[in-house]
């Protein structure tokens with residue numbers, strides 16, 4: 320049974336072997352170093368965190384998942400290089416913008432050390448943090464993005480400190496600043512050139528590719544740059560060629576053709592005497608968020624191994640054809656390294672059920688349409704489902720109109736709503752047992768999905784789900800040994816109708832409702848939102864002033880036990896107030912004056928005043944999310 324329910328959520332497809340169901344129905348995470356050992360329950364992890372005072376929503380990072388992805392990427396390139404007799408190494412870099420958190424960057428630098436893995440900085444702040452990370456000698460520090468003179472100075476002088484910093488020229492104007500700074504300092508920089516590939520790719524980030532992409536030099540500008548550098552006696556500085564197709568490229572064919580084009584540029588530049596040694600192919604390596612293994616916005620039609628093998632084969636073929644030495648291969652894969660390692664765990668605060676199981680009988684004086692509606696279940700059959708839905712909706716609308724016109728009272732319309740929900744419940748039951756239900760019936764019923772309200776903010780924690788309809792897998796963390804009988808959409812706790820998720824990754828494709836279990840009294844129902852390690856953490860905003868969530872990093876120790884290694888408390892109310900320029904102390908004082916007025920007017924007694932001020936003060940220092948009461952006074 321746990322296996323079957325586990326598959327309902329498609330975890331066997333998108334989970335990449337990192338998750339497993341436990342006998343007791345909990346969802347567990349698997350230690351990549353000991354895949355056969357029992358998985359560790361995420362629900363128990365949450366209970367442990369809760370006992371320490373770390374509440375949901377909590378972002379959990381699993382160090383071992385990060386390590387596994389980073390090692391897989393490097394190992395897959397190493398294997399492809401060995402298998403093809405490729406004559407140069409792979410030297411990947413992690414683009415900091417994909418996840419800038421120190422806990423993540425430090426682990427990447429640490430796990431990447433044996434592979435001489437480097438970093439990519441796309442801005443001055445990112446460069447400043449990258450320079451302080453003590454990268455291994457020879458590991459690349461690639462500087463992309465628009466650079467001012469100070470950024471360029473840092474990049475040039477950092478080489479003198481033994482840091483393999485390469486400044487990628489993004490525009491003709493930037494080349495002039497680089498040349499001027501290099502002359503002023505009397506130092507030769509290591510330079511790259513970002514070329515604009517003409518091939519456009521499919522997917523969400525198609526605009527990063529092709530003629531209209533905002534970054535990079537056109538063919539003419541590249542040729543001019545070479546002349547300019549030659550004239551300045553700086554052509555020997557140009558060692559790297561960079562191109563970037565966009566993130567999450569769904570099609571292997573697109574990647575391969577873009578690599579082909581990049582190779583043409585590379586071999587031509589070599590022919591013109593440019594001493595290139597690095598071929599940087601940017602990002603693009605996608606993640607299969609849906610587990611469907613197909614070329615769509617949230618899936619990919621290739622594996623990590625295939626990606627690496629295709630690149631190595633294509634570059635080798637092109638270089639051999641042109642008689643050019645094999646370049647050191649560089650990719651800037653961020654998403655593929657970090658997406659798996661973070662998950663947002665939270666709980667459902669309440670459910671609105673849009674049907675009812677207990678029948679309800681109209682009262683004697685009720686309008687006849689209530690009995691007409693109740694009678695629908697008498698003729699409900701698989702063939703007449705659509706008709707029954709039409710009838711129920713018709714009666715409900717008519718009765719609501721009668722209420723608006725003052726013909727029937729509030730109790731009567733309340734009973735009518737209950738009868739409607741009962742009829743819808745019976746139709747849903749029948750749909751669940753009927754094969755090949757007409758699409759229209761399913762679509763109409765989707766208006767009657769339950770709403771499960773979860774303790775998180777979409778805008779803070781899953782901005783891409785809101786902004787670009789990114790799909791992320793979601794599953795309950797318990798009761799996988801029990802068939803989920805409800806179908807719900809998830810709503811967050813912001814009071815914004817956009818704060819909801821209504822597209823779900825399931826075992827048989829994408830669905831518009833998440834199978835969930837009926838909530839039980841006094842039992843918390845936890846859910847996990849997975850594969851959220853890339854881009855989400857710093858894109859989030861403070862909509863409704865929900866701040867950063869609590870974050871913990873966990874890892875398996877040598878005995879395979881999951882250990883809490885790092886904890887960052889989420890924002891307090893006072894902190895988010897300060898972001899939007901309120902002074903918490905002033906708010907407290909101002910509120911105190913208002914409260915005092917209430918005491919003077921006699922509407923508040925002194926002990927109520929005290930309780931009100933204590934609660935205000937406590938709340939201002941507390942978590943911005945829904946707090947379960949046992950934690951709010953402690």
Ligand SMILES: Cc1ncc(COP(=O)(O)O)c(C=O)c1O
Nearest residue numbers: 414566602603604651652653654
């Ligand atoms: C220049 C550059 N390199 C690398 C990346 C990261 O790519 P990915 O999301 O495929 O890891 C990006 C992101 O779009 C980028 O702009």
